[in-house]
Amino acid sequence: MALATLPRVALAQDDAFDLGTITVSASQTPVETKRTGTVVEVVGQEAIENSTSIRVSDTLDTLPGISLSGNGGLGTSSVLRIRGLSGKYVPVYIDGIDMTDPASTQTQYSFGALTTAGIGSIEVLKGSQSAIYGSEAIGGVINISTLRATEMGTHYRYSVEAGSYDTYAATFGVTTKSEQGELAFTLAHVDTNGFSAAEEDAGNPEADGYTGITLFLTGAYHATETVKLGFALNYLDSETDQDGFRVDNLTAVELATRLGARVFAEIEGGTVDHTLSLAYSKTEREYPVGFNRYFTGERTEVGYKGVTQVGAVDLAFGASYTEEEFAVDTINGTYRTTSIFGEAQYAASENVDLSFALRHDDHSTFGGFTTGRLAANWRITGDTTLRASIGTGFRAPSLYELFHPVYGNPTLEQEESRSAEIGVEHRFANDALVKATVFYTEIDNLIEFSGGGYNQVPGTSTTEGLELSGRVALGATTDLFGSYTYTDAKDATGNQLIRVPKHDFVLGVEADLTDKLSGQLVLNHVAGRADDGGTAMPDYTVVNASMSYDFSETTQGYVRLENLTNEEYQTSFGYGTSDRAIYFGVRASF
Structure with missing residues (x-):
């Protein structure tokens, strides 16, 4: 886990109170x-760059409620839960493209290879x-x-890293970036021998190694004073060693590609602004030793949105x-x-903002469903904000859950869901x-x-x-921060949902040691998980650390220390996690 990012994540959230943060x-x-009535966590670019892990999922794991x-390691299946609810309840968008996989067992996104x-930034919306x-x-x-172009002209970025x-x-x-438009391009490659996906001590x-190439490309062009055209593209090509059924398997190599693309037009009208968009995503996976070998999931979405203002109402x-x-072998x-x-x-x-949203979905298999959300934000004083929201939701069974000939269930x-939250935030004089x-x-x-299938x-x-x-300052250059999440997650029979910790505690300190050297130390304690696979899941405590040094205004060196105490633990029964590991890197922008 990458726990040392929490202080910088917390800082990004602090900035969310400043005028203009969107x-x-x-x-x-x-x-x-x-001014929002719902809880949204914002992770900025600095927090992402200074994460103690190369995986996005580890960065987000430091947030409250996540x-x-x-x-296993990099590339293997990795699921994020929000307030105890697993990835099948959490759509994931990259540059406005829904990248969840319709061919996965329960339509969701695997963070393992991201x-x-x-x-550039990540927002987590809850409820x-x-x-x-x-x-x-x-x-x-x-x-x-x-990442986007934020300044005029052409700028370059690079980073290299090696380690355990x-x-x-x-x-x-x-x-x-110019007056007429902008472009942003990123190409990344990672290769690791990894550690055993199945628990080594067993x-x-x-x-189990991983090799992956990732590409991001975005652009926008102002065709006229009132028309903006844009596009986004993301692509991943990966090869991952897997250990099925929690045991070593030398031939269990998963080959996967993931493509997302979107084009859009934004038109400023006299009274109504318009956005037209077309998005497409496709995930292909080949797993030669699985029950099924070939998986293909595709999604195409055409959308229109209009925005106008009537008095004080947007x-x-x-x-x-x-x-x-979806297609799984010959099933589709x-x-x-x-x-x-x-x-x-x-x-x-x-000091008071209200919002009300309503949506009606007409599903080809399950018919019509209407959902709503009401949210309120009250800035009681300049230092205290109260938020509250209620909402409804639904999830249609995945195509795999319905149609798979062995595990599927056509009935x-x-x-259907209902959620509510109420929260308060307060700043002190210091x-x-x-x-x-x-x-x-x-x-x-x-x-x-x-019972051998989905029910x-x-x-x-x-x-x-x-x-x-x-978060509180211990001195001019040192901050103490922390979070605690209590989650009671049960199914209708009263059984605790597996892999959901009742107690998730983070405590850390970050300091500027000199004008060029900074560091952080973070502890994460997870406790109270239900039996997984019929086996009790022990509590665990992981400590991570990181340091960075500014060689110049454009170049920085860093070191990441994962699992500093060499804790033996599992986040999923039977699957391994990293031993103590160290990584060195250099990054620059000019």
Whole structure:
């Protein structure tokens, strides 16, 4: 896990209170984060670059309410949970493209191969958000933006890294910006021998390696004073050694490609601004030793959104059409969804903002479903903010859950959810910050794998808990920070959901040791997980550290220390995690 990023993540969240900081995830239109009624965590570029892990999932694992479970090292399946709800409830967007895989067992995104190379910012929106994002968005949404050109002219970036497990990584990027338009390009490569995906202490000595190439390309062009055209492209080509059934398998190599593309036009109208978009994603995987060998998932989405203002009310409205296809060997299926949506954001007073969103989805298999969200933000004083929101959501069973001839179940129905949260944030005179959020989500007809296939759990399953976080200065150059999340996640029968920790505690310190040298030390303690695979999951504590040194204004060296105490632990039963590891790198921009 990359725990040492939390202090810089916390700093990025602090900045979210400043005038002008914008979130693109919380509403249909960008809004200042200090005015949102929903909880959204913002991870900035500095936090991402200084992460103690090369994996994005490890960076996000440091946030309150986020937990991680994985099936080994880089490239293997890695699932993020938001407030106890797994990846099937959390759509993932990269530059506005839905990159969840329709051919996965439960439509979701695997973070295992996504590295921090070329990532500019990440927003994590929590709670049922189907009114904004449609099906699957019951636990929340993760919105990833790649690096963009921020200054006029052409600029270059590069980084190289080497370390434990014979790991080597390199990244090259270029951005250019003019009055007419902008371009941004990143190419990254990583290669590692890795460690055993199956737990080494269980007699699995084989190292499981990974090789991957990632490309990001974005651009925009102002065709006229009122028309902006743009595009985004992301591509991943990877080869991952896997250990199926938690045992070594020398031939278990997964080959995968992942492509996402989007084109759009933004048109400034007299009273209404318009956005037209077309997005496409495709994931292909080949796993020669699995029950099924070939997996292909595709998604095509056409969308329109209009934005206007009526007095103190900002209105957004639109429609979209989405087609999802999956093929697993000779099995295939298709979903089609037509959606209409609207959102009103109302400034009730100088210190009170309200928003109401409504969406109707017409699903080709499950019919119509309407979801809504109401959120409020009250800036009680200049230092204290109160947030509250309620929302509904739904998740249609994945194509795999329905149509697979062995594990599928054609009688499955959609899951439906309701969520609520209320939180308070307060700043003190010494710039210390404390935040607290109470959350609750309930899901009807939860779908779980049991009895050799996917089945509905009749009744209502719930996740509820508390998120606490804070930061305080210990001196002019030293800060103490921490967070604690309590999550009580149960299915309708009262059984605790697996891989969800009841207690997730982070404590750390960060300091500027000199004007050029800085460092941080972070501890993460995870406790109270349910039995996984019939085996009790022990509590664990992981300590990570990092240091960076500025050789010049443009060049920085760094070192990352993962699992400093060499803790033996598992995030998923039977699958290994890294021993003590060290990585050295240099990055520069000019």
